[in-house]
Amino acid sequence: MELGLNLGLYLYPPSSPLCTTISKKHRLNNYNYNVSKKLSISMAMLSAPQAYDSELENKKHELLTSLQDTQRGLLTTPHQRSFIEEALVNVEGSNKGEPIDLDKLDGTWRLQYTSASDVLILFQAAATLPFFQVGQIFQKFECRGNTDGGVIRNVVQWSIPNLLEEQEGATLLVSAKFTLVSVRNIYLQFQEITVQDINISEQVQALLAPAILPRSFINLQILQYLRSFKAQFPVRDPGRESVGGLYYLSYLDDNMLLGRAVGGGGVFVFTRAQSLY
Template sequence: MELAFAASVYPTNVKRVIYEIRPRSSKLVTNKRRSFHNKFLCSVAVAPDRNRVSKVELENKKHNLLLAVQDTQRGLAATADQRSIIEEALVSVEGYNMGAPLDMAVLDGTWRLQYTSAPDVVVLLEAAARLPFFQVGQIFQKFECRDQLRGGVIRNVVRWSIPNLLEEQEGATLVVSAKFDVVSVRNIYLQFEEIKVQDINISEQLQALIAPALLPRSFLSLQ
C-alpha cells in the first residue's frame, strides 16, 4: 500500500512529531515515537496501490477476452462482429505492460487453444466439421524455454481421431516442433524441425476385430 503524507499545519518553533503508518489488516496503525508540548494538525491521505489496481484491471481484461471467445468453436464459428470484439479485447490485454521483454519463465509451459484466426488451424477445424470420419480434439502449444534468455523450442500439439478406428478425440497426436528466437517484444522467429504422429490408440471396436487374428495359436490349432 502506498501512503501519502500531508501536514495541513506545521509549527516552526517546536520539535517535529514523526508518525510511522503501517498497513495492517486494512487498518492504519500509528506508532508515536516522540512527543512535544505544542499540538498541530496532520492529515494523512491513503493512495491506492497501483500495482494491485493494475493486476485487477488485467484480470478483468482477461475475463472479458475469454467471454468474447466463448461459443465460437475455437474461432471456427466466429462472426465478423465477434472477431471485431475479440480483436478489441485482445488489444486491450496486450496493452498491459506493453514494451516489456518476454518473461521466458512465464511463457514456459503448455497452453491450450481457445480461439484462433490462423488459416492453417482453421482448416483443420473446418475439415472436422465437414468430414464424418475425422475428429479434432484438444490443440495445445507447448513452449520449452525455462532458463533461456532469447529462445527455445515450441511444439504445436493436435489431438485427432478417426471414429471407429481410433479412440474418440484423442486417437492419435500430431506434433510439429520448431526452434524459436525472440526478435522483438511482439515477434519470434521460427525454424522448423520436425513433424511426427505419436500416441496412436486404436478403438475398442477395432481391437475386438483384429484381436482373434493376432492371438497365438498352438501347433494343433494350426493343423
C-alpha cells in the same frame, strides 16, 4: 488560528501548566495528522496495483467471454470478430513493449481461439468430414533458463471415429526451434512433423485380439506396434531450407498467452494448461 494561539500564550505564559498542556495537545494533533496522512498515502500506493490487476482481470474475462460459442474461431460473424479484436487489443495494451520472460513462457498452452487459416481448415474438415475429429490443440514451449530462444511444439490431438479413441486417438506434433529477434518477436524455424501416440479404439482392439480367444504372439505384436508407432517427416521448402516464420507474442502472464503471426497469419489466444509430457 495564529491569533488564537498568540492570545493563549499572552494570557497564559509558557511556564504555566495550562500552556504546557495546550502545547502538548497541539504537537500531538500535528503528529496524529502527519501519521494519518502518511498512512493514507501508503494505503493508496498499496491499493493502486490491486486496482490495476482487477482492471486487467476484467479485460481478460471480457476477452474469454467474447470467444464463447465460436468453436475456437470456426464460427464467427464479422461483428464477433470486431468485438474479439477490440478485446484482444485491450489486453495486449497491458504489458505492451515489455520483454518476453522465457521462464514464464515455458510450459503448455491450450488454444482457445484463432483466426489463422491453416488451423481453421482443420476445424472445418472436422465439422464436414464424418471420419475426422480434431481434439485439443496446444503449444508447448521449452525455454526455461534460456536467454535467447528454445523449442516450440505445436500439438494437435485428432481421431478417426470407430478406428481410434475419441478426440485423443492420435497426436500430430509440429516441432520448431525459435529465437528471440526483438523484445516480443520470435522467429520460428520448423524442424519436423511427427505422428505419434496412436490409441486404437476398443472395437479395433477386439477385432485384432478378441477377448474370448487367447491372444497370439502376432496379435500382441500388432497391438504393441500400433501403440508405439511414430512417424517423423522433416519440414523443408523446395530449396531444402527449413521453413520459418515470425511470431509476435503480444501478451504474456501466468495464465494467458496472446500471439499474432506476422504478415496477416492470424491471432491466437491460449490459456495455461497442464504439462503434456
